[in-house]
Amino acid sequence: MAEAEERPPGETAGRRARAGPGSLWRNPDFLKLWTGQTISQLGTQVTLLGLPLIAILLLKANAFQVGLLGTVEFLPFILLGLPAGAWVDRLRRRPILIAGDIGRALSLASIPVAHQVGRLTLPQLYVVAFVNGVLTVFFDVAYQAYLPSIVERDQLLEGNSKLEGSRATAQLAGPGLAGGLIQWIGAPLAIIADAVSFVGSALFVLLIRRAEPPVEVAGQPRLQSENAAGLRYVLGNPLLRAIAACTASANLFGQIGFSIFLLYAVRRLTLTPGAIGIVFALGNVGALLGALAGGRLARGLGVGRAIVLSAILFGPTWMLVPLAPVSFPYPCLIAALFLGSFSNVIYNVNQVGLRQAITPLRMQGRMNATMRFMVWGTIPIGAFLGGVLGSTIGLRATLWVGAIGGCLPFLPVLFSPVRSLERIPEPPDQALEVVAGQRVMPNTT
Numbered sequence: 001m002a003e004a005e006e007r008p009p010g011e012t013a014g015r016r017a018r019a020g021p022g023s024l025w026r027n028p029d030f031l032k033l034w035t036g037q038t039i040s041q042l043g044t045q046v047t048l049l050g051l052p053l054i055a056i057l058l059l060k061a062n063a064f065q066v067g068l069l070g071t072v073e074f075l076p077f078i079l080l081g082l083p084a085g086a087w088v089d090r091l092r093r094r095p096i097l098i099a100g101d102i103g104r105a106l107s108l109a110s111i112p113v114a115h116q117v118g119r120l121t122l123p124q125l126y127v128v129a130f131v132n133g134v135l136t137v138f139f140d141v142a143y144q145a146y147l148p149s150i151v152e153r154d155q156l157l158e159g160n161s162k163l164e165g166s167r168a169t170a171q172l173a174g175p176g177l178a179g180g181l182i183q184w185i186g187a188p189l190a191i192i193a194d195a196v197s198f199v200g201s202a203l204f205v206l207l208i209r210r211a212e213p214p215v216e217v218a219g220q221p222r223l224q225s226e227n228a229a230g231l232r233y234v235l236g237n238p239l240l241r242a243i244a245a246c247t248a249s250a251n252l253f254g255q256i257g258f259s260i261f262l263l264y265a266v267r268r269l270t271l272t273p274g275a276i277g278i279v280f281a282l283g284n285v286g287a288l289l290g291a292l293a294g295g296r297l298a299r300g301l302g303v304g305r306a307i308v309l310s311a312i313l314f315g316p317t318w319m320l321v322p323l324a325p326v327s328f329p330y331p332c333l334i335a336a337l338f339l340g341s342f343s344n345v346i347y348n349v350n351q352v353g354l355r356q357a358i359t360p361l362r363m364q365g366r367m368n369a370t371m372r373f374m375v376w377g378t379i380p381i382g383a384f385l386g387g388v389l390g391s392t393i394g395l396r397a398t399l400w401v402g403a404i405g406g407c408l409p410f411l412p413v414l415f416s417p418v419r420s421l422e423r424i425p426e427p428p429d430q431a432l433e434v435v436a437g438q439r440v441m442p443n444t445t
Helices: 029-059 063-074 081-090 095-114 122-150 154-183 187-206 223-236 238-258 260-265 275-282 285-301 304-314 314-318 328-357 361-376 380-390 395-403
Strands: none
Touching: 029 095, 029 122, 029 154, 029 187, 029 223, 029 275, 063 122, 063 187, 063 260, 081 122, 081 223, 081 361, 095 122, 095 187, 095 395, 122 154, 122 328, 122 361, 154 328, 187 260, 223 238, 223 260, 223 304, 223 328, 238 260, 238 304, 238 314, 238 328, 238 361, 238 380, 238 395, 260 275, 260 285, 260 395, 275 285, 275 314, 275 328, 285 304, 285 328, 304 314, 314 328, 314 395, 361 380, 380 395
């Protein structure tokens, strides 16, 4: 998650606590998962600012080198995204989560150690970013596949809302604390906070008592066949296909701008780490409001409209960044992050819940891995393009490229069955199979 008595996959603790919207507060295993992730997300805010600021302020990295850091961090999603799903479906998910947390803690801890002995270099940052990326691939795929094992299908939106709420709270409180910590003791030492948070997350996951459904190992097909099955499942489902196209293109253009955002803030807008932390903290209030409003908007507008309308905001909000005046950029930067985080969280709460609900439990790992491969695989491409463009056409012009391109990703979900969804469809029945290349799709209308 001595373990609790094993039950069939569908018989979760959530079945015993179905007292409406607050029922997951009485699910102890979900609360442990949620608490661990809240701690981890809070620590992650330190690395989100700290790693690129080490490169920018201490190692004097240029735009290409900063963009390359983002490329290396997300490259594992291209290299390992599909195999990770097949492995996750072959193994228990909880040990993968624990190993991912401990591995990332050790990797990050190498940064302050190297700094203290005067050996910190850009190549080491690239190695740490890559190792953390590999572990994050497996952690994220297992994490999303693990949630349906401990909550009911009709609690998935609630569970994702609470998890996004913890992410939003961390994004609200974390950057200010991270910026102040970096300003006070320096970015390398501040990274220790994230390493400790990963250890805390691993401990809470270790305390989960819910037994996972047994893993069927006999007669499993080869990894290549399983990877292909995941691809066929996602590409053959019109809902998943549209969501993948929307998210992948949004990540591509978003990362073009975000990869050089901190460099732009430091070199062009002359912001200090503390000021950057405050901008992120205030802007991320939008993420908290989005987590609170995501489920309500889906109930009021329909799941499909909530997904489409939130996707429409991706690009226009980022235009406020290059429009920010150098003399006083704070209102524009805060508004951009506020609107962007608000729309992103609403989008994620609804599209992740939809994906989880329409996918059989045995396919969750491969579906999530395929989606991650497709939608996160564009991030290193965007980061690389951001670094190249930032070094050639300039930082501000690169921000405009990302913002204008970000106005297009809503089109795949607008012109798809996603748009007409009033609620999450019923789960697929046992007739849905993706075995040895044979596919029978459920009715998703």
